[in-house]
Amino acid sequence: MRTDGRSHLPLRAGITLGAALTAPLLLLAGGFAYDRLVRRLYREGGPGPYAKEEGWVHPGYFVMTNDLVRALTWPTRRWKASRLTKNEPPKNGPTANGPTSESTA
Numbered sequence: 001m002r003t004d005g006r007s008h009l010p011l012r013a014g015i016t017l018g019a020a021l022t023a024p025l026l027l028l029a030g031g032f033a034y035d036r037l038v039r040r041l042y043r044e045g046g047p048g049p050y051a052k053e054e055g056w057v058h059p060g061y062f063v064m065t066n067d068l069v070r071a072l073t074w075p076t077r078r079w080k081a082s083r084l085t086k087n088e089p090p091k092n093g094p095t096a097n098g099p100t101s102e103s104t105a
Helices: 008-021 023-042 059-064 067-076
Strands: none
Touching: 008 023, 008 059, 008 067, 023 059, 023 067, 059 067
């Protein structure tokens, strides 16, 4: 889809309307579809969400950046921010490979 002009405004409105109509489905299983779309756009050799030089935007970019879609798919998404902030012991600590050099000194 070209970025010049106003053709993206109806698409944004349609995505928001579609998300509002399918809210229960997005809450239950939308995260898996969202993750699949993100992986498809960002994979190596993939199309990418946009190409500024060519003035081209993938329609999936508007789905990924829609606040309502992101809010409704958040409960079932695989990579949540809460998983990244867990207080887990480091893998190279004393429990993983025996005592470290600091603890024996």
